[in-house]
């Protein structure tokens with residue numbers, strides 16, 4: 352599943368490659384995504400200019416002229432690629448391409464999703480805040496609203512494991528399983544600790560590690576996933592080195608102690624028993 356750094360890397364690539372282009376046509380596949388793509392989608396977007404590609408949590412917001420916005424979520428296995436219109440390859444991959452937008456320079460934007468957990472919706476920008484999926488989200492982990500005071504307030508009195516608190520999208524939007532483990536290694540806090548028992552000093556280290564770890568991953572263009580393609584249709588690169596996630600039994604990069612694996616909230620979590628308390 353693409354995590355926030357991958358989505359942000361994709362957003363940035365798409366913004367650079369398609370902002371300013373006009374949608375001149377397109378096609379929508381027949382198989383439904385998690386929600387059915389509305390039939391007049393193409394008629395509604397045709398002739399509109401892509402003003403910019405923004406992001407909220409893991410939702411890509413392709414802002415169009417005239418106040419419309421394409422809301423896209425990659426789900427488990429989705430990708431959006433910006434492809435050249437190579438002769439013979441134009442047209443939907445009947446199995447996995449769900450939408451294709453032809454642009455005025457002969458290129459096309461393709462939304463592909465083999466497992467069909469993604470979302471593709473067309474909305475008025477003004478009504479975006481009413482979208483249930485977006486309105487329930489907590490602050491952006493890279494934004495100024497996400498502070499130690501805020502996190503301390505949310506952790507107070509909570510029995511839930513600190514890792515689950517960080518992964519709760521209502522608390523902070525866009526921290527997934529992989530980076531939650533990395534953040535807690537950086538902060539020196541075990542993923543299983545009850546939120547209420549995490550000290551103020553530890554909360555401050557976590558609040559600092561969240562934007563650091565995600566920011567470094569974005570700079571490194573995100574982690575690699577089998578299904579993840581960047582907007583040029585290339586697989587993401589192993590630019591980000593994960594220090595703890597997926598490294599059970601391997602030596603901790605800081606102290607050499609073997610990394611342990613534990614299940615927290617049904618998700619695999621990794622930690623160093625010496626560096627994380």
Ligand SMILES: [Zn+2]
Nearest residue numbers: 603606623626
């Ligand atoms: Zn260690």
